[in-house]
Amino acid sequence: MTRPPIFRLGVFTLVALVALMAWDATGGDLLLARMAGSQLGFPLRENPFMVHVMHEGARNLSWALVILLFAAIRWPFGVLRRLDTGSRAQLALTVLGSVIAVSMIKHASHTSCPWDLQEFGGVARYVSHWSWGVSDGGPGGCFPAGHASAAFAYMGGYFVLRRVSSRAAAIWLWTAVAAGLVLGVAQQLRGAHYMSHTLWTAWVCWTVGLVIEMAVARFGARSTSTAVPAHAGP
Numbered sequence: 001m002t003r004p005p006i007f008r009l010g011v012f013t014l015v016a017l018v019a020l021m022a023w024d025a026t027g028g029d030l031l032l033a034r035m036a037g038s039q040l041g042f043p044l045r046e047n048p049f050m051v052h053v054m055h056e057g058a059r060n061l062s063w064a065l066v067i068l069l070f071a072a073i074r075w076p077f078g079v080l081r082r083l084d085t086g087s088r089a090q091l092a093l094t095v096l097g098s099v100i101a102v103s104m105i106k107h108a109s110h111t112s113c114p115w116d117l118q119e120f121g122g123v124a125r126y127v128s129h130w131s132w133g134v135s136d137g138g139p140g141g142c143f144p145a146g147h148a149s150a151a152f153a154y155m156g157g158y159f160v161l162r163r164v165s166s167r168a169a170a171i172w173l174w175t176a177v178a179a180g181l182v183l184g185v186a187q188q189l190r191g192a193h194y195m196s197h198t199l200w201t202a203w204v205c206w207t208v209g210l211v212i213e214m215a216v217a218r219f220g221a222r223s224t225s226t227a228v229p230a231h232a233g234p
Contacts, residue, residue: 006210006213006214006217009159009210010210013203013206013207013210016203016206017203020196020199020200020203023195023196023199024128024130024196028195028196029194029195029196030126030194032188032194032195033114033117033120033188033191033194034119036114036188036189036190036191037114037115037120037191038120039119039120039121040121041115041120041121041191042114042115042120042189042190042191044189044190044191045115045190045191045192047190050186050189050190051190054182054183054186054187055147055186055187055190058147058150058151058183059147059150061150062150062151062153063150065154066092066095066096066099069088069091069092069095070092072088072092073085073088073089073092076088079161079164079165079168082164082165083160083161083163083164086216087160087163088160090160090212090213090216091156091157091160091161093212094153094156094157094159094160094208094209094212095153095154095156095157096153097156097208097212098149098152098153098155098156098204098205098208098209099149099150099153101204101205101208102144102145102146102149102153102201102204102205103146103149105143105144105204106141106142106143106144106146107141109129109140109141109142109143109144110127110131110132110133110134110135110136110140111127111129111136111140111141111142111143112124112136112137112138112139112140112141112142113138113142113191113192113193114188114191114192114193114194115190115191115192116136116138116139116142117138120191122138123137123138124136124137124138124139125137129143129196129197142192142193142197143197143200144197144198144200144201144204145184145187145192145193145197145198145200145201146201147183147184147187147192147193148180148181148183148184148187148193148197148198148201148202149180149201149204149205150180150183151176151179151180151182151183152176152177152180152201152202152205152206153176153205154172154175154176154179155173155176155177155180155202155205155206155209156205156206156208156209156210156212156213157169157172157173157176157209158170158172158173158209159209159210159212159213160213177202180198180201180202180205181198183198184197184198184199184201185198
């Protein structure tokens, strides 16, 4: 089947980046945070369902699925049987790479979480995550949303699955998007993240998948072009 050109996917990625920047400019992060919290904090921060199911449970399930994907490189199941070994390895590594990329950005971030802000009972002041190197007086390390990457990291599977089934690729992609948004909203209600944190996590995970796909496509094309043609006969 014919795959969508990488160029079109790249254009979509850039358009999504512009949309993210536009969201940042609206100031919507604080508006939504104020709908979930107050000077007394966030009522759902320690809610048992939010903590044990939506946070801890979802995180543990995601890591179990990562292990399953790596096992499927050797023992494929379902639609993964239609992929070659290299494609299954790309799928597993894309998920892991997305999680690592988000984690690395978080560790370098000076942005604190909403529950750390003074207006929500914390000690930090609001500083845009674009103000690189500027401390907000809080612990930082909150941008982008690490928890949402437990679902968004799987978005890269779209690039792999579209090789064998556009329907399976679409289902995989939108399931990851929906799950990531649910996890992101849950964390926002707890005061753990702003909406922009969740949206940036989605963009980072998608971009990691696209970059890996571009690298695999280029490497595959180069390998084909440098292959020694077989002789037809003596």
